[in-house]
Amino acid sequence: MSDPRVTPRIEVLDATAPRLETPLDLTPPEPSRPIGTLALTTLGLALLIGGLGALSIANFVIDQFARGPAFGWATLAVAGGGVGLVGTALVRELRALVRLDAVDRLRARLADPSTTREAALEWVATLPDGAALTGALRQINDPDSIRALLRDGPAAELRARAETLGQQAALATFALTAAMPSPTLDAAVVAWRGLRLIRDVAALHGMRPGLFATVALLRRTLNAASLTALTNVAVDTAMRMIVSHPAIAHLAGDAAGAGVAARRMIVLARAAAAACAPVTPSR
């Protein structure tokens, strides 16, 4: 793609840019293992509760039909509605988990030079303004440049929006924990707001995680957080923006704990965005 007729040059692009960050390696820390004891136990209990529950419901419906067709049909309708709703929730959970795995697969395909372009085109096709990038992606020959284009384009946009969500969560957490009468409630507020933030960031990336997918996402987010923890300079900048808010400024001196909690929200938003995005940030 480089054209020899272009004059070589070296120019300052941004005089205030911070030091480059390493592209994050979000490979799960442990290779996949056979199902562990805890998972087997959980699976067994779920089968017992679900299977025996289903059998009991079926028996109950049959008994109700024996008492009279009207009772039978009414019980079947109630049981069918209930099982349908639970089934819908389960399907949604499964889809969310599959979607989460799809991010890993997409990330792997983007990292593999032989499939980078194809994976990039597939990903941008799912984005609202992705069509604008298709032409540029077809023009570029280098896998590294394709990844750079995605990183600076759609991934940066998603990251910026996740950052805004993080700052909103930080602001809310700061205010809530500062106003909380009991320190014991702080942890609950932070946990609730943190989980909600992770789900919001996931929704931003096109996922609708349920309970299990949120737990899986939380695990990945913690992994990403351990790798993003070094980006303290950027977090400090974001924190200063929040603490300089007039409504918060007068509280900041008294509520050191609230500051820590708010800071965690910013790190959490970045980590969740890194866990959900197929292209990891480099700075």
Next chain:
Amino acid sequence: MDAIAAARDLLPGRRTVRIGITGLARAGKTALLTSLAANLLARRDVRVAIAPAGASALPRFDVAAHVAALAADPPRWPARTDAISLLALDIDVARGMLPDRRVRLELLDYPGEWLLDLPLLGQSFTEWSAATLRRLDGRPEANDFLAFVHGLPAGAADEALAATGARLYATLLHRLRDEGRLALLQPGRLLMPAPGPAPPWTAFYPLAGSGPLARLLAERYAAYTASVRRDLQRPGFGAIDRLVVLADVLSALHAGPAAFADTAAALSAVATALRWRPTIDVLPQWLTRLLPLAGIARVAFVASKADHVAERQRGNLAALVRTLTATGPASAAAFAIAAVRCTEDFVWTLEGRPVSAVRGRVEGQGLVGSYPGEVPDRAPAADFWAHPFLEIPAFQPVRLPADGRVPNLNLDTLIAFLLEDIL
């Protein structure tokens, strides 16, 4: 892995593999050694630990201090080393049903200057003198020395003349390395003396003719090459069974045709010299390969700072090194790596055209975009020099991640080449 290597692997006892890291001046040896050690120590698939120094005679390479310097804010590049050092790592390699095997990996920071003594083993004093004087001819830095050499009377044999000439030649070598940025400078021990007092036979210099002084210098040259040969077989500095030869080819491309020709000649001379292998004639070849006498089993010729050009050019860079070292041993391979990554690739629109370029942070300037020019995939023709290849900026290393790794480019490929029969 072939059958003989497999058989050697089954022999009892701990196996020691010594990798020499060497290179032409300012090629980034210390950075490579630091990154190699840090990335091996951070691996999760094998257990790696720094081996205790024990009673080793060689100074230890301080990997922790070098990593700390790279991680500091602002980061510092490791200082240029002027002494030999060694880092030993113990690697526990899983072998399926068999118990783990411990391999000691010794990484030896081998002075690049000494590497350039290897070609002397195949040259006589007369041949070396003629070639060296021819290279020096026309270089302004060499005026004093050449005036001295050409002004010597034919029958001169005074020890003082030998000493003066050696002093002038040593000064010239230092100037050519530091100011002229040349690499093919011999003898290397004049630039990087061996530990201990310098023996009298190190005081020689190139001299044409066959007078008494030339005979004295030829005797010293013979003693010097005998010492180089002895060192290669000595357990302390020798016994290297894998070797990495680093070269900063990009800077040579910038420095112009003379500097590039010098780097190319140095690499080619080293590659040719590395074909030399110690042999024991009375033993059959298969037995020699089983014993720790196999000489250098693998040689990697490596272009450093590959992250200073965009990805497509890295392929050209590796191809260029491959061409320059084509005379090397059959077990050699060429690579383009960045031991410590400083940049990221991006698409730069210049003069209305998209160009693959890199960007990184330069201390005091901020984020700098760099498209220094096209890297040729073979020794460049005369018209290449009509277009300048810009000097690559002094980029800062990227921020180090928390898991102990040092970000790099293609280091895994190099490790796989060097250690594929071990890991």
